[in-house]
Amino acid sequence: MPNKNDSVKENKVVLENVNLSYSDGTESLKNVSMPFVANSTNVVFGPAGSGKSSLLRLFNRLNDLADVTLLEGQVLLDGENILDPNTDVIALRRKVGMVFARPVVLPMSIRKNLTYGLELAGEKNKTVLNESVERSLNQAALWDEVKDRLDDPAIALSGGQQQRLCLARSLANEPEIVLLDEPTSGLDPISTNKIEESLQILKKDYTIILVPHSVHQAARTADYSAFFLQGKLIEYSAGKTIYTNPQDERTRDYVEGRFG
Amino acid sequence: MNKKSTLSWKEYVITRLIKASGYSAIIFVGMILYFLLSQGLPALQEVPLSSLIADRWYPIEDYYGILPLLGGSLVVTIGATLIAVPFGLASAIYIAEIAPRWAREILKPIVEILGGLPSVVLGFLGIMVLSPTLQVWLDLPTGLSAFTGSLLLGGIAIPTIVSVAEDALDAVPRSYREAALALGATHWQTIWTVTLPAARSGVLTAIMLGIARAIGETMTVMMVTGNAPVMPNGPGALFAPVRTMTATIAAEMGEVASGSTHYHVLFFIGIVLFLISLAVNVTASAVIFRQVKRTEKLLS
Numbered sequence: 001m002p003n004k005n006d007s008v009k010e011n012k013v014v015l016e017n018v019n020l021s022y023s024d025g026t027e028s029l030k031n032v033s034m035p036f037v038a039n040s041t042n043v044v045f046g047p048a049g050s051g052k053s054s055l056l057r058l059f060n061r062l063n064d065l066a067d068v069t070l071l072e073g074q075v076l077l078d079g080e081n082i083l084d085p086n087t088d089v090i091a092l093r094r095k096v097g098m099v100f101a102r103p104v105v106l107p108m109s110i111r112k113n114l115t116y117g118l119e120l121a122g123e124k125n126k127t128v129l130n131e132s133v134e135r136s137l138n139q140a141a142l143w144d145e146v147k148d149r150l151d152d153p154a155i156a157l158s159g160g161q162q163q164r165l166c167l168a169r170s171l172a173n174e175p176e177i178v179l180l181d182e183p184t185s186g187l188d189p190i191s192t193n194k195i196e197e198s199l200q201i202l203k204k205d206y207t208i209i210l211v212p213h214s215v216h217q218a219a220r221t222a223d224y225s226a227f228f229l230q231g232k233l234i235e236y237s238a239g240k241t242i243y244t245n246p247q248d249e250r251t252r253d254y255v256e257g258r259f260g
Numbered sequence: 261m262n263k264k265s266t267l268s269w270k271e272y273v274i275t276r277l278i279k280a281s282g283y284s285a286i287i288f289v290g291m292i293l294y295f296l297l298s299q300g301l302p303a304l305q306e307v308p309l310s311s312l313i314a315d316r317w318y319p320i321e322d323y324y325g326i327l328p329l330l331g332g333s334l335v336v337t338i339g340a341t342l343i344a345v346p347f348g349l350a351s352a353i354y355i356a357e358i359a360p361r362w363a364r365e366i367l368k369p370i371v372e373i374l375g376g377l378p379s380v381v382l383g384f385l386g387i388m389v390l391s392p393t394l395q396v397w398l399d400l401p402t403g404l405s406a407f408t409g410s411l412l413l414g415g416i417a418i419p420t421i422v423s424v425a426e427d428a429l430d431a432v433p434r435s436y437r438e439a440a441l442a443l444g445a446t447h448w449q450t451i452w453t454v455t456l457p458a459a460r461s462g463v464l465t466a467i468m469l470g471i472a473r474a475i476g477e478t479m480t481v482m483m484v485t486g487n488a489p490v491m492p493n494g495p496g497a498l499f500a501p502v503r504t505m506t507a508t509i510a511a512e513m514g515e516v517a518s519g520s521t522h523y524h525v526l527f528f529i530g531i532v533l534f535l536i537s538l539a540v541n542v543t544a545s546a547v548i549f550r551q552v553k554r555t556e557k558l559l560s
Contacts, residue, residue, distance in 0.1 A: 060442055062438060062441065062442060065437075065438070065441070090444050090445075090446055091444070093441065093442055093443065093444040094443075094444035097442070097443075098442040100435060100438070100439065100442075102435065104433075104435045104436060104438070104439040106436065106439060106440065106454055106458075107436075107454070107457055107458045108457070116440075116443060116445075116453070117443040117444055117445075120443065120444055120445050120446075120449050120453075121444060166439070169443065170442070170443065173443060173444060
């Protein structure tokens with residue numbers, strides 16, 4: 001086991017028998033039960049259509065927008081079932097940040113992008129907002145590149161910078177969990193590297209849940225890995241053993257690149 | 261080889277056709293402008309400018325003051341804008357962002373049918389239903405007033421605004437909304453702070469098209485505004501009869517001697533109308549283009 005202090009880390013989120021399907025029958029989750037460990041990078045990987053994105057969108061209830069016909073089971077965040085209809089979804093989404101596959105910068109300045117979440121939450125204090133801008137940009141390794149042009153439109157940044165801005169933006173909300181849905185799929189290797197490096201540092205303070213865009217990225221970043229196939233959890237393991245010595249035939253085939 | 265040459269020949273014809281239709285728009289506008297100027301500018305020689313910019317319109321006795329008509333158009337158009345913009349935008353936002361899918365599929369076509377209603381039908385409704393009702397409700401000497409005209413013109417502009425603004429809102433990528441929601445924005449905050457600003461240029465176009473529709477509308481205003489060329493003074497003018505520039509041209513052009521002073525002055529009014537809609541359009545595109553240029557500059 002690579003993590004010596006495994007025993008002190010607790011499960012941030014636990015899925016219990018989650019079933020999910022959409023009205024058109026595509027990509028669903030079948031009886032998924034698994035933990036997501038706090039202060040670690042939890043990787044969820046598998047081929048397209050395996051339910052990774054659906055899984056990720058459970059955590060901030062973004063699935064509410066989709067045509068979900070069936071949703072059963074429990075998603076326990078710190079012991080509370082967030083699928084409960086009485087959950088305060090807005091508060092939940094402040095606690096659970098998300099970075100999408102394509103960078104989505106909002107049509108406003110760099111600074112506004114970063115303060116957007118806090119301002120929505122009612123924060124007006126300029127000092128607090130400015131500190132949060134600098135802190136979050138530093139965490140996403142973007143501060144040095146944009147500190148002199150915070151009031152420029154965010155759309156003027158390069159793709160890699162935009163994606164780091166999106167990461168910084170979700171961090172500005174001071175979430176507890178950061179969801180990343182193939183955050184580097186459209187990026188060059190250098191930008192990818194920067195984001196992966198940021199994640200290594202961020203996991204000290206946050207629970208990272210990452211859908212990587214390749215098995216290689218999964219192997220590089222994972223502390224805990226779950227392999228999904230057609231909505232089913234096939235194999236779950238701590239450390240990197242799933243990449244070097246997978247237990248399941250299907251995991252082995254996928255990791256070794258026999259299908260994908 | 262042979263095949264390629266027919267293809268390029270076809271391509272030549274098609275590109276030329278597209279080019280020609282593009283230029284024809286410019287040529288037609290140019291020709292309309294030339295005709296307007298040639299018929300309208302003599303008015304400046306026949307009537308001194310000080311008499312044109314005066315507050316009495318009584319052509320039979322050679323009073324050609326166009327200010328009451330300009331004022332009438334302004335009152336009615338501003339009234340219509342004040343009604344149409346909030347209602348139009350609110351409906352567009354409802355249809356694009358809030359309404360369930362089945363409601364959207366019913367509402368959008370209905371709005372488009374409303375936009376295609378002939379204005380004379382609306383004018384008829386205005387005369388028969390709206391103006392008697394308003395006369396009783398508001399206790400006015402006559403129901404044929406600028407207010408009635410504003411209400412109807414607002415109604416005419418609303419479908420234009422709704423339709424164009426809804427398209428613009430609908431074109432905002434879903435990912436923008438998801439990003440805002442994922443940051444903890446409520447549905448309304450997402451609409452107000454992300455979707456609307458992202459659709460800004462389209463929404464602005466919608467408003468400008470709506471206003472242009474209201475300024476240029478003739479039939480309805482002629483039927484319901486009472487057609488009294490009185491100088492509007494004060495807020496009370498909203499509830500008094502007025503006459504717009506368009507209604508004046510439509511009502512008087514038929515009975516005027518071709519080439520007379522009156523005839524030239526009517527065309528001069530046409531020039532003024534042309535300039536107003538030009539100003540509206542130039543302002544609108546200046547606002548939109550400035551945005552585009554700024555983004556382009558930054559992206560290059």
